Amino acid sequence: AAGVIQSPRHLIKEKRETATLKCYPIPRHDTVYWYQQGPGQDPQFLISFYEKMQSDKGSIPDRFSAQQFSDYHSELNMSSLELGDSALYFCASSLRIGTPNYGYTFGSGTRLTVV
Amino acid sequence: GDSVTQMEGPVTLSEEAFLTINCTYTATGYPSLFWYVQYPGEGLQLLLKATKADDKGSNKGFEATYRKETTSFHLEKGSVQVSDSAVYFCALIFTGNQFYFGTGTSLTVIP
Numbered sequence: 001a002a003g004v005i006q007s008p009r010h011l012i013k014e015k016r017e018t019a020t021l022k023c024y025p026i027p028r029h030d031t032v033y034w035y036q037q038g039p040g041q042d043p044q045f046l047i048s049f050y051e052k053m054q055s056d057k058g059s060i061p062d063r064f065s066a067q068q069f070s071d072y073h074s075e076l077n078m079s080s081l082e083l084g085d086s087a088l089y090f091c092a093s094s095l096r097i098g099t100p101n102y103g104y105t106f107g108s109g110t111r112l113t114v115v
Numbered sequence: 116g117d118s119v120t121q122m123e124g125p126v127t128l129s130e131e132a133f134l135t136i137n138c139t140y141t142a143t144g145y146p147s148l149f150w151y152v153q154y155p156g157e158g159l160q161l162l163l164k165a166t167k168a169d170d171k172g173s174n175k176g177f178e179a180t181y182r183k184e185t186t187s188f189h190l191e192k193g194s195v196q197v198s199d200s201a202v203y204f205c206a207l208i209f210t211g212n213q214f215y216f217g218t219g220t221s222l223t224v225i226p
Contacts, residue, residue: 033213042204042216043159056213090158092214104208106151108158 004107021076025093032074035090117142121217136190138205146209148188153202
């Protein structure tokens with residue numbers, strides 16, 4: 001079965017650079033979520049999109065932005081990177097907001113290292 | 116607000132020992148409860164879940180029962196193996212469809 005695809009798997013950037021992380025949800029899933037997991041930390045919710053509109057916002061820094069496109073894939077754009085942005089970034093997808101248990105699936109994550 | 120409190124680790128057990136990782140939650144209403152496992156360098160994998168009170172989730176010998184009266188969802192396994200070494204996250208999902216995770220419990224099983 002198709003899963004949530006994230007790219008790239010690993011990314012190394014220098015301070016003050018920008019990074020773009022991509023997430024391809026499970027086919028027919030219409031909702032995408034982004035989480036950030038720092039070293040030794042639990043995943044923290046950043047932002048979610050339903051039908052290409054932002055649906056919920058968590059602890060996402062102002063330097064980050066995200067969007068969901070017409071094909072439902074999502075991109076997380078990170079600017080002015082800081083060392084503290086080094087983390088594992090998870091994407092998850094599900095079908096239709098309001099049914100939280102319906103197929104909520106995590107991707108394998110993108111490991112971002114800022115040097 | 117909604118939150119999850121999880122037993123702190125790390126936990127070290129000998130192979131075939133009994134495992135319990137405590138998890139309690141705070142939520143208005145009745146969330147769905149989950150256990151996720153994360154192996155070194157990998158993503159989050161769903162281990163088991165329960166969607167209503169008294170439900171028991173089970174998978175790969177792990178079990179957890181949704182206890183509304185004690186707002187708990189403790190993870191248990193009768194006989195752990197070396198391959199169970201990982202970090203275990205308790206989580207809930209309720210309003211807004213975002214997960215709230217516990218802080219994770221690192222388990223190391225030694226032969």
